[in-house]
Amino acid sequence: MKGNSTSIVRNVVRVFALCFGLTLSVAAAPLPAEAVAVVDRLHAALLEVMQKAGTLGYPGRYEKLDPLIRKSFDFGTIAQIVVGRFWKELSDAQRQSFIDTFTKLSTATYAARFDDFGNEQFRHVAGEKLKKDRILVKTELVKSNGEAVRLDYVLQTKSDEWLIVNVIADGVSDLSLKRADYTSVLKSKGFDDLITDLNDKIAKYGAEE
Amino acid sequence: MNNKICKLLVLTLGFLTAGCASTPTVDNGNNDPGEGANRVVYDINDGIDRYLIKPVAQKYADYTPEPVREGITNFFDNLTYLNVVFNSFLQGKLNQGLSDVGRFAVNSTIGFGGFFDPATAWGVPKHDEDFGQTLGVWGMDEVAYIVLPLLGPNSVRDTPGLATSTLLNPLFYVSSVVIGPIGALGIINTRANLLEATRVRDEAALDAYTFTREAYRQRRINAIFDGDPPVENLDEFIESDGTEEGVLIIE
Numbered sequence: 001m002k003g004n005s006t007s008i009v010r011n012v013v014r015v016f017a018l019c020f021g022l023t024l025s026v027a028a029a030p031l032p033a034e035a036v037a038v039v040d041r042l043h044a045a046l047l048e049v050m051q052k053a054g055t056l057g058y059p060g061r062y063e064k065l066d067p068l069i070r071k072s073f074d075f076g077t078i079a080q081i082v083v084g085r086f087w088k089e090l091s092d093a094q095r096q097s098f099i100d101t102f103t104k105l106s107t108a109t110y111a112a113r114f115d116d117f118g119n120e121q122f123r124h125v126a127g128e129k130l131k132k133d134r135i136l137v138k139t140e141l142v143k144s145n146g147e148a149v150r151l152d153y154v155l156q157t158k159s160d161e162w163l164i165v166n167v168i169a170d171g172v173s174d175l176s177l178k179r180a181d182y183t184s185v186l187k188s189k190g191f192d193d194l195i196t197d198l199n200d201k202i203a204k205y206g207a208e209e
Numbered sequence: 210m211n212n213k214i215c216k217l218l219v220l221t222l223g224f225l226t227a228g229c230a231s232t233p234t235v236d237n238g239n240n241d242p243g244e245g246a247n248r249v250v251y252d253i254n255d256g257i258d259r260y261l262i263k264p265v266a267q268k269y270a271d272y273t274p275e276p277v278r279e280g281i282t283n284f285f286d287n288l289t290y291l292n293v294v295f296n297s298f299l300q301g302k303l304n305q306g307l308s309d310v311g312r313f314a315v316n317s318t319i320g321f322g323g324f325f326d327p328a329t330a331w332g333v334p335k336h337d338e339d340f341g342q343t344l345g346v347w348g349m350d351e352v353a354y355i356v357l358p359l360l361g362p363n364s365v366r367d368t369p370g371l372a373t374s375t376l377l378n379p380l381f382y383v384s385s386v387v388i389g390p391i392g393a394l395g396i397i398n399t400r401a402n403l404l405e406a407t408r409v410r411d412e413a414a415l416d417a418y419t420f421t422r423e424a425y426r427q428r429r430i431n432a433i434f435d436g437d438p439p440v441e442n443l444d445e446f447i448e449s450d451g452t453e454e455g456v457l458i459i460e
Binding site for chain 1: 412414424431438440
């Protein structure tokens with residue numbers, strides 16, 4: 001009897017050890033280096049435009065960031081998500097028009113917001129694998145006074161390339177924020193007005209300097 | 210005493226309005242059944258902010274040296290910290306709660322009434338807890354989004370937190386003529402600290418009401434999960450097209 005209960009305890013311990021070991025191995029699995037490199041490349045470019053913000057000006061920062069942003073983000077997927085259920089109702093031309101406008105707005109936003117340098121640094125915090133082969137790269141933008149803003153990136157592969165599909169800043173997901181905002185406009189005003197509104201935003205970013 | 214009556218009135222008004230706004234009227238899929246009324250309150254709040262509070266906060270930010278602003282922010286953060294202590298314990302975070310007690314004691318005394326923050330330097334970090342988060346940790350969902358007069362974005366789950374944060378704020382028990390100016394300074398300082406956030410909102414938002422609602426909701430989820438919320442499941446709205454705008458499903 002004693003032997004039996006000892007063996008039960010041993011088995012329970014084994015199962016626990018196995019589960020714990022598996023959990024550890026999942027948590028410790030390294031993220032694909034190519035995916036992390038996409039985030040690092042974006043951060044390096046952002047630091048560069050911040051450091052040269054004054055000399056580049058808004059147009060220079062836009063020109064510098066545009067090609068990199070185009071090849072770092074999966075704008076096709078992002079567009080489909082932020083337009084929500086309206087995606088089905090859009091023609092191919094409208095879809096393409098939205099993707100183009102949205103891409104420009106993304107670059108314009110980065111070019112406008114990263115407009116000075118105060119010794120900020122990007123730092124990796126951690127990362128994890130998500131469902132459907134997506135990954136989460138957790139980083140921080142640390143200001144010179146030590147204050148940090150969490151910037152997490154969700155990436156997925158498209159044609160063997162890792163691309164960013166979402167940026168989560170201090171817990172606020174850019175995708176769901178835009179999805180809520182844009183679908184509200186689509187519902188109340190329609191597609192043409194959405195494009196007009198987005199183009200207004202792009203123009204305002206450009207006019208700030 | 211009059212002050213207390215005024216504060217209770219404001220609080221009661223908040224609850225009553227919350228009650229009205231949360232009466233289910235339209236199920237629009239946004240967890241915002243009182244959207245019509247909420248938008249009206251949002252616009253009134255926005256008008257008061259745009260023409261009164263924001264300009265004063267901007268001047269205050271322009272003319273107040275950064276270290277002074279930091280001290281004032283520390284002071285008001287410390288005043289509200291008993292609410293953090295209370296909710297750390299309610300959420301079963303015993304070690305954090307004890308650390309919060311120590312933080313409040315250190316900053317209230319050695320930190321000259323909270324103007325300085327020696328606790329952070331000594332490795333006793335600041336936490337962000339309130340009763341709405343506690344209810345969230347206990348499993349309550351948002352129920353419905355509401356916009357309160359003057360106070361702005363809120364939810365049925367988060368509204369009771371106004372009572373705990375008011376009752377646990379030492380200022381509530383002070384009867385003095387200085388309470389008015391101190392309260393006003395608190396409002397202006399808080400608004401000044403939000404200038405950057407509202408600038409980003411004004412730059413990015415197409416529909417500021419929806420943008421604010423979504424941002425509020427996500428900030429609250431982030432706070433409930435102490436800065437590490439579950440990640441949204443993107444497939445839920447790619448494959449199903451999403452049923453409505455707004456809330457994304459989290460994994």
